Amino acid sequence: xxxxxxxYCHIFGSVAGGTGSGGxxxxxxxxxxxxxxxxxxxxxxxxxxLPTLFYRKVRHRLHKDIQANGYAALKELEWFMxxxxxxxxRMA
Numbered sequence: 001x002x003x004x005x006x007x008y009c010h011i012f013g014s015v016a017g018g019t020g021s022g023g024x025x026x027x028x029x030x031x032x033x034x035x036x037x038x039x040x041x042x043x044x045x046x047x048x049x050l051p052t053l054f055y056r057k058v059r060h061r062l063h064k065d066i067q068a069n070g071y072a073a074l075k076e077l078e079w080f081m082x083x084x085x086x087x088x089x090r091m092a
Contacts, residue, residue: 007040016051016058017069024048024073025080048073 009031013024028044035042051066058066 004039004041006043007035008043010045012047014049015070015073016054016066
């Protein structure tokens with residue numbers, strides 16, 4: 001059996017909030033599906049900037065908001081990355 005060639009897909013973005021920052025998972029799933037449809041074996045790699053990088057650019061009163069956005073994005077990523085594990089308590 002011949003394995004399909006690898007296709008590396010790098011997604012760059014921030015999880016601090018704002019337009020489109022919550023779409024990185026949707027984009028990753030879309031790219032994976034498109035690459036598989038073209039008989040490629042996708043390797044998805046995310047390069048995500050965390051909220052602390054933006055502290056100097058965002059008003060202090062918004063720091064808690066961007067922290068919450070980052071936490072929510074990372075929890076969502078954790079959820080989807082662990083769904084396939086057999087010993088995952090959520091899978092029981």
